[in-house]
Amino acid sequence: MGYDGIRPIQSTEEPSARPEFTRVDAGLETRADPATISPAHASEMVNVRFEEGGVRKDYGFLPIGATATSRILAITDYTRFDPLSKIFVKKLLRLFRSSGGFAKIETLSGASWVTPLTSSFALANVLVKPFNTQGLLVWADGDRIHRFSEGPTVFDAIDDFPAFPANMITTDLDVPVELTLASQTSINGRWVVHYRVTLIGSGSVSLRFGYFNGSTWVEDGDAVTFSQSGINNITVFDDQEYVFNEADLFLGSKIRYRIVNISGDASAVVMGYNNATDGDPFPGCTYEFWTVPVTTFGLLSNDAPSASYVFPFEDRLIALGGNDNPQRIAWSVDGDLFNWTNFDGGAGSLSVLDAVTDPVDPMIAGGKVTDNVAAVFRKRSILRLTESGNILFAINVQDWVQNQGCESPLSVTQVPGGLFFVRHDLMPCILTPQGVQPMGASIWEELKQSQILNKEVIVAAYDTALNELYVGYPYNNAGNATTFWVFDNAHWEATQQARWRRGPAQMNCHAIAVVEEAP
Amino acid sequence: MSTIHQPGTEPKRDLVFGDTAHVVQKLDTGSVNSTDGYWASKDILGNDSVRRHATLSLVTVWFIAAGVSSFKVQASVDGGASWVDADNGDVVTASDVLSWQMVTKAFFLTGSDIRVRFLFNTGVLIAIHRWKPKILVRGESEMTGVLV
Numbered sequence: 001m002g003y004d005g006i007r008p009i010q011s012t013e014e015p016s017a018r019p020e021f022t023r024v025d026a027g028l029e030t031r032a033d034p035a036t037i038s039p040a041h042a043s044e045m046v047n048v049r050f051e052e053g054g055v056r057k058d059y060g061f062l063p064i065g066a067t068a069t070s071r072i073l074a075i076t077d078y079t080r081f082d083p084l085s086k087i088f089v090k091k092l093l094r095l096f097r098s099s100g101g102f103a104k105i106e107t108l109s110g111a112s113w114v115t116p117l118t119s120s121f122a123l124a125n126v127l128v129k130p131f132n133t134q135g136l137l138v139w140a141d142g143d144r145i146h147r148f149s150e151g152p153t154v155f156d157a158i159d160d161f162p163a164f165p166a167n168m169i170t171t172d173l174d175v176p177v178e179l180t181l182a183s184q185t186s187i188n189g190r191w192v193v194h195y196r197v198t199l200i201g202s203g204s205v206s207l208r209f210g211y212f213n214g215s216t217w218v219e220d221g222d223a224v225t226f227s228q229s230g231i232n233n234i235t236v237f238d239d240q241e242y243v244f245n246e247a248d249l250f251l252g253s254k255i256r257y258r259i260v261n262i263s264g265d266a267s268a269v270v271m272g273y274n275n276a277t278d279g280d281p282f283p284g285c286t287y288e289f290w291t292v293p294v295t296t297f298g299l300l301s302n303d304a305p306s307a308s309y310v311f312p313f314e315d316r317l318i319a320l321g322g323n324d325n326p327q328r329i330a331w332s333v334d335g336d337l338f339n340w341t342n343f344d345g346g347a348g349s350l351s352v353l354d355a356v357t358d359p360v361d362p363m364i365a366g367g368k369v370t371d372n373v374a375a376v377f378r379k380r381s382i383l384r385l386t387e388s389g390n391i392l393f394a395i396n397v398q399d400w401v402q403n404q405g406c407e408s409p410l411s412v413t414q415v416p417g418g419l420f421f422v423r424h425d426l427m428p429c430i431l432t433p434q435g436v437q438p439m440g441a442s443i444w445e446e447l448k449q450s451q452i453l454n455k456e457v458i459v460a461a462y463d464t465a466l467n468e469l470y471v472g473y474p475y476n477n478a479g480n481a482t483t484f485w486v487f488d489n490a491h492w493e494a495t496q497q498a499r500w501r502r503g504p505a506q507m508n509c510h511a512i513a514v515v516e517e518a519p
Numbered sequence: 520m521s522t523i524h525q526p527g528t529e530p531k532r533d534l535v536f537g538d539t540a541h542v543v544q545k546l547d548t549g550s551v552n553s554t555d556g557y558w559a560s561k562d563i564l565g566n567d568s569v570r571r572h573a574t575l576s577l578v579t580v581w582f583i584a585a586g587v588s589s590f591k592v593q594a595s596v597d598g599g600a601s602w603v604d605a606d607n608g609d610v611v612t613a614s615d616v617l618s619w620q621m622v623t624k625a626f627f628l629t630g631s632d633i634r635v636r637f638l639f640n641t642g643v644l645i646a647i648h649r650w651k652p653k654i655l656v657r658g659e660s661e662m663t664g665v666l667v
Binding site: 461509 | 532536541543547550558559599634636637646647649
């Protein structure tokens, strides 16, 4: 028998050909055991990104405009519809804090930040997150709800026809009576001519109205006809109105009426109103016009509650917390963000007192999970908000998740399919209608060991162009986000594998946002 | 002045942030600012409880570059504590090549934990699509058997 049983261990492969990596996009894995993880995974990355199956040097950054005078609290774009030009107007804004603690807003014009507006109230908190809704930019600072808005306002104006007898015509050969718009320089609204017709005898009289827009006369619409049948009758058609179709008029434009036909045995007297001199019941022409856009920066409403965080939901504004009651959820009237006191019209509030895990579990942030479900994050629990359908108590508030919460108000960000947030234990998570789904297991160990104590300065933003989520953590107890982790959401949607990479080191920041095409 | 878009158009979006020097910056996909950046692999031997020594001899890299630049291919045999450049120098890129290029870098490093790193040391955009190390297994042979 001897040593027949001794044989060398079988070699199953050609060792020199063993590793071959066709792609390097496996992702960063800091927690997994190096012995078991795929060798193509990265253990370290700085300033590189995965792209189309490869790694490449990360993108750079371009400064926009000049340096602000103090800490930038938020960057956002502001959108409103302009009724004059029928287009959407968009502006890039930066909100920062002046030396006295007041909020300042600058808008970007070309390559310059201009028009600083200063609030009349000092900010109680620098952690603010503005939302653009219903033509307003709103945010809360712990004490108050602020708003920024811009747009034209409606202004009522009047002008009179000439005083009697110059405002009177009796035959179709008479010279038309004209009124010159003298009150305002910009008119683009509803305008109404007031006049009186006196008809004598059987027959009818037809009038035409027109306007002179600076170059030509325009007859507006069909003739207006008044008639009667009695031969000796005298009928006064008082307080008549003629509403012009939309037209571009301005200072110096003229409005006129003339008789274009008298039929039968009738005779007529037509008089444009002159309220000031003749005492007619209305001015000769009443009209609305839009002012040039006016910027408004101040409190949302004197009736609005104190709040630490606001967000839009179901055409309302939801206000959380506040210095007088950190447990309050309040909501405005549907479609009217200024109205917080019309309780029969849908406004309301409640105090959440039954926190299960902590009797003082303050509300931190909130946002829409889906179109009809919103979430309110407390430090150790999550509440669910839905619209009740009962206007007397319009918002339903229910317990949703216990023992998990959020201490990072600026981390709450809408992403496809849910609401991203950084959990109280630093884990990046997504809240979907099904619940909380952690998605940062591979970087969590490192986060927990990185002395991240200022959880409230954690920031996040979803980059819709690249389908990536940027999450900034304050490593080593910093006062701002110093280390960014970038989540590849496209890869997540395709494979359900969480792929993170280290973000650019130059992004030491206080505020982050995704805005529409910055210049 | 404001930026104006007609209704229905979809402008692209930009990531912006306000940095600690109070400057608003935006992500610029057409440029890089930093002069460093790297990607480092895990241990490519995949050793488990039995440590086996091996020698890294070659690393072949497929890449594409946006301009004249260079990058380093480095290797480590101490778990990433120190990195050694390739024996035949850095990878030099050209400005007029738009297809994937292949280059082979030589090493002679032996260890039980071998890692490979690509070190981008300039501002030019460079993408690495694929890489392949050549490993020579060394170390002791293990014998087993039974006496009957």
